[in-house]
Amino acid sequence: MNSIFLIQLALMICSLLLTAGIIIYLKQQMQLIILPIEHVGQKLAHPLLEQPSPIHMNDLLQTNRTQQLLIFTDTACPHCIPSLEQFLETKKQRKLNVSLSILLKNGQKKDQELYRDNETNLRIIPVDEQLINAFQIQEFPFYIMVEDNDTISYAAPFPDGLYSRLAAN
Template identity: 75%
Template sequence: MNSILLLQLTLILCSLLLTIGMIIYLKHQMELIILPIQYAGQKLMHPLLEKPSPIQMSELLHTKSKQELLIFTDTACPHCIPSLEQFLEMKKQRNLNVSFSILLKNGQKEDQELYRDSQTNMRIIPVDEQMIDKFQIEEFPYYIMVEEDETISYAAPFPDGLYSRIPAK
């Protein structure tokens, strides 16, 4: 009787040790695949978020503005124009008061007409790869809000999170 009880206790102890070993192994494996803290949801947070702008806005825009939305686009991007149209429609619907500029990668003079809008006074600034690299842009379109103190308060490939931050006229 004692040998059966001892055998059962040994089996329970072995299965407990095996379970603990499996938990430790799986925990270690999960640490390898869990996203680092700089990820929000499934998207990587922009490395310049809440940091100073890599360039002075007055150098880029040749104006002084309290807050500036930079919309990075590429002439080869099929999503840029529809995204910009959606942003302009939302700006109009919500009567948002925001100064913005379109930074057009590889833009030529004739490309600027793609973005021309008779009702919106938007600045279209052709930029090169060096400017794209300074802002660490890896996809297009990309929306970056630069505050008056030249810190970046918003950075995302879509403008949805901006609407609550921008005051109405």
């Protein structure tokens, strides 16, 4: 009877030690993954946010529009088209007034006719790696709002924060 009790006690102590060891290991692994507490809830801002645009919009787009939304995409990006379609649908539903230009990495002349219509006021412009690097684009799609004074007021890989900034028609 005593031996059974001692075996049970030894098994409980072993499982407690094993559980404590697993918790310590997972805690160490989580510290490698999770940002320190001072960064929780913060996003790293794009380096050009609230800075002058590296390219003058008149030179890039040959237009004098006051506000331009640049949507950087890549022909190799599988989720760029769905993201763009969702943005265009939201723009249409909310009747948002914004001039759009798609800056298409690896684009061809034939790509300029994609999404061309009178409602969206949208242009597709093939761009090279040099322009992508000038705007410091690291992922696609990427949305950049350039104001009339050529200052970048919005820069993110998703348009969610734009909706409250855009005026309705």
